[in-house]
Amino acid sequence: MRRALVHMARRLRRDAQGVTALEFALAAPLLLMIMAVLIELGMSYYLQTVLVGTINAAGRASSMQSAQTTSSTIDSQVTARIHHVIPWATVAFNRENYTDFTNVGQPEDFTDTNKNGQYDLGECFNDANGNGVWDSDMGATGLGGANDVVVYTVTVSYAPLFGFSSMLGLPSTMHASSSTIMRNQPFATQTTRTVTKIC
Incomplete structure (x- = not known):
């Protein structure tokens, strides 16, 4: 009996089936997780590429005063392009306008009383965008008028394709954002903005 058990153990040790x-x-x-991460990252990169190309075209279309396309139509076209890549994505739009390129992203001037x-x-400040409060960015909301500089920003948020991606270090909500800066076509005289000093 013992000899048979030893023989069986030797045979099992050599058996590679x-x-x-x-x-x-x-x-x-492990291989499936690596593939899932690569797919998520690839989709994110592709989305960013599509987003940049789309908003550059949309920014140019929205800057043309002679264009018949409205901002809402342009936003709908951008959303449609994004939804071709990720149908469940949420797309948000923002337009800020400035009198000049040098003002983009700049704070409103203020008197630094306490230095x-x-x-x-x-503290007193110059209300450049007319909203009655001091802003760290003097841009006014919207498309602006003739010869104004517009920063057009699109932000896309979406849940990852694979639910377990957060276990692999990816965020539970993915984001992609891109901006383009254009000057509106000067088919009219630029409106002079009234800057009010508020104390």
């Missing part, structure tokens, strides 16, 4: 299936069962989950280098409540 089923090893491939076992190795595949151990390696498959601390930042705006504090109660």
